Amino acid sequence: MPGTVTTIDRDQREGLYELVRNHLGSIEDFFVALERTKDFAKAERLGLEFAEDFRLLQDIGWGEKDERETFELTMPTHDLMELLQRLHAEAVPVLVESGAEAQSSREDAETDRRFQLGYEACSKLLDDLDPREADRGRGDRPAPRRVRSSCPHGDRP
Secondary structure: OOOOOEEEEHHHHHHHHHHHHHHHOOOHHHHHHHHHOOOHHHHHHHHHHHHHHHHHHHHHOOOOOOOOOEEEEOOOHHHHHHHHHHHHHHHHHHHOOOHHHOOOOHHHHHHHHHHHHHHHHHHHHHHHHOHHHHHOOHHHOOOOOOOOOOOOOOOOO
């Protein structure tokens, strides 16, 4: 299936774009691992993750808005699935809401909506790309709610 092209709609793109931007906010972690802590295994892992992020942005566009109605994801299926699994997993702690943080500003509500779109897009695309994923029940679970993090890099320490 390496030659398969997956098409997403504008809402799915908006959600994936938000998740990728959230992950790219932690790019400083790469520098820290490479230069300060000399954790080369972590630097390599982060480098591969950021490369996947950049590759997805080539397909969905680098700007916050894109007027296209549909977007073709041309990454090899295996790479796309790894990216979607990572973004899906990273969205969970961001979406899970603690009781003390139930009130949102209008801007937070919009970010919540985009994170939710991204979470749902990952679930649907993973189910479409690998029917075994749907059998594991991920697509049947309701998406978690968003948590506010005091960290400037989202859920990253």
